[in-house]
Amino acid sequence: MSLFQGYARDSGRAGVRNHLLILSVCGLNAPGARRVAAGLPGAVLISSGYGRGQVGADKGFHARMLRAFATHPNTGGVIVLAPDDGLCAQFVTAAQEAGRLAQGFSLQSHGEDGSAMATAAIAAGRVMGDRLAAMGRVPCPLSDIVIAAECGHSDASSGIVTNPLVGDLLDHHVSEGGAAVISETLEWLGCEPGLYARCVRPDIADRLRDLVAARHAIAERAGHDLLIGNPGPQNHAGGLTTLEEKSLGAISKAGLGPIRGALAEGEPVMNPGLHLMDTPTLSPESISSMVAGGAQVVCFTTGQGNPYGSALSPTIKLTGNPETAARLPGQIDFDASPAFLGQVDRAALLPGLVDLLEKVCSGQSVAVERNGEGDEVISRLGPSV
Numbered sequence: 052m053s054l055f056q057g058y059a060r061d062s063g064r065a066g067v068r069n070h071l072l073i074l075s076v077c078g079l080n081a082p083g084a085r086r087v088a089a090g091l092p093g094a095v096l097i098s099s100g101y102g103r104g105q106v107g108a109d110k111g112f113h114a115r116m117l118r119a120f121a122t123h124p125n126t127g128g129v130i131v132l133a134p135d136d137g138l139c140a141q142f143v144t145a146a147q148e149a150g151r152l153a154q155g156f157s158l159q160s161h162g163e164d165g166s167a168m169a170t171a172a173i174a175a176g177r178v179m180g181d182r183l184a185a186m187g188r189v190p191c192p193l194s195d196i197v198i199a200a201e202c203g204h205s206d207a208s209s210g211i212v213t214n215p216l217v218g219d220l221l222d223h224h225v226s227e228g229g230a231a232v233i234s235e236t237l238e239w240l241g242c243e244p245g246l247y248a249r250c251v252r253p254d255i256a257d258r259l260r261d262l263v264a265a266r267h268a269i270a271e272r273a274g275h276d277l278l279i280g281n282p283g284p285q286n287h288a289g290g291l292t293t294l295e296e297k298s299l300g301a302i303s304k305a306g307l308g309p310i311r312g313a314l315a316e317g318e319p320v321m322n323p324g325l326h327l328m329d330t331p332t333l334s335p336e337s338i339s340s341m342v343a344g345g346a347q348v349v350c351f352t353t354g355q356g357n358p359y360g361s362a363l364s365p366t367i368k369l370t371g372n373p374e375t376a377a378r379l380p381g382q383i384d385f386d387a388s389p390a391f392l393g394q395v396d397r398a399a400l401l402p403g404l405v406d407l408l409e410k411v412c413s414g415q416s417v418a419v420e421r422n423g424e425g426d427e428v429i430s431r432l433g434p435s436v
Contacts, residue, residue, distance in 0.1 A: 053227060055412040057191035060124060061150030065191035067347045067412040069127035070095045070363060071180045073172075076117050076142055077102030079158065080132040083165040083172075087130065090173035091180060094130075095362045097427045103134070104435035114141070116317050116429045119343035121146040121153070125363045127183040128152030130176050132168070135159045152179050188414065194228035196412060197320050199346035199364070200304040201234070203334045206354025210300020212371035212391045213352040218306035219401050220350065220408065221325060225308055230323050232314070232346060234330040234337045236266040238301040240277060246302065246327065250310045259313035262329035304352070316430060317343040334359055335428035338366070342427065348412060358382055360419030362427050365411050368418055369404075384417050 058066040071091060075084035075098035088096035097120050105113055121129045121142050129146045131153065133139035139155035146153035154175050161168040200217050202209055221231040239246060243263055250256035270277050311324030317340045320326050328344060330337040334357065338349055342364045349366040351357070356379045360366030370376050373388035385407055390397045411417055419425050 053193040054190045055193050055409050056188040059189050064124045064195045066124040068125040069183050070125055072126045072129040074121055074129050075132045077134045079134045083169045084132050086169045087172045091176040106436055109432040112432055116343045118145045122149035123363050124347050128179045130172050131155040133157045197230040197346040199232050199341035199349045201338050202352045203357040204353050204355045208371035208391045209352055209354045213369050213387050214300050214303040216387055216397055217304045217350045220404050222306035222308050225324055228323055230320050232320055232326040232328050232341050233305045234328040234341055235332045236329045237332050240298050241295050242298045242302050255313050316340045320345045336430045339427040358424045360425045362425035365417045366419045382418050
């Protein structure tokens with residue numbers, strides 16, 4: 052059994068990080084949340100611009116995503132910032148029930164004085180941060196890890212080398228008892244029948260069909276022709292000429308194994324195996340949804356470069372484009388260009404990528420973390436009132 056040095060949790064999967072999370076659950080708190088994060092170097096800030104006026108599915112989804120971040124395996128402790136005591140208590144309670152350190156601060160309890168609330172939150176965060184720093188890593192099974200796979204600013208090298216290499220990694224990880232998830236529903240355009248055929252049960256294929264149809268319906272109601280503007284200018288510049296080329300490259304991140312789950316946006320990955328998640332195609336929303344589903348690490352392939360990554364889950368950046376690897380050495384964690392240049396077989400790169408995954412899970416930093424370019428973005432499902 053392969054092991055990594057991680058943070059065992061009282062319930063659920065182990066963490067690869069032990070973050071102090073500053074969670075601002077409403078836009079009213081956003082400026083103060085930035086002040087709190089600045090006063091707690093090393094803390095992770097997730098700040099929502101919304102939180103009031105949302106209704107129906109949008110309101111429920113927003114709350115579920117915030118709870119998922121507060122209880123994520125990579126969250127060790129959370130400072131909740133909210134406009135009122137009731138909203139604050141919801142997230143503090145959820146975090147504490149999941150075994151996380153948690154403390155809440157509201158504008159209501161501080162007489163609507165944002166500066167006083169920020170000062171108190173910083174003081175509490177320093178104490179909590181010291182407690183988290185005292186927690187040591189312990190051996191944890193690598194099968195505890197959920198890997199999320201993403202691609203952005205793809206080019207020819209993505210579909211030929213880097214995405215299939217990530218697919219190899221997912222196949223290997225699943226064979227060892229782990230879980231994996233890919234998303235961006237409309238990036239599968241034209242390749243859906245092959246995905247349905249890989250589902251292990253008819254009901255999983257049926258749910259996947261329903262999720263795909265719903266995403267198409269959203270585009271149609273907006274009057275958006277999915278065949279126009281895709282591939283985009285950067286894709287064309289990188290050698291992708293057709294939608295079929297782009298989609299075939301995108302789904303190659305899923306490897307060749309059976310599909311054991313069809314998930315709605317942000318839905319938890321509960322079981323081992325490969326899962327597909329319905330999400331928008333914008334990388335921030337897609338990655339955050341998979342992280343909310345429980346992914347502790349992200350593999351993000353890029354053809355021409357893309358600095359974005361998750362704030363909670365270390366995001367390993369890979370490219371198969373030799374020019375990109377040379378131009379962006381501070382962004383790329385794994386250079387797969389030798390396979391694109393024909394110098395080695397793709398299979399020869401897999402052991403190195405598996406080794407990097409284990410090291411990152413055990414605490415080795417990635418470029419996104421060193422560059423401070425991580426964030427989390429929650430999709431909007433509807434208008435506010």
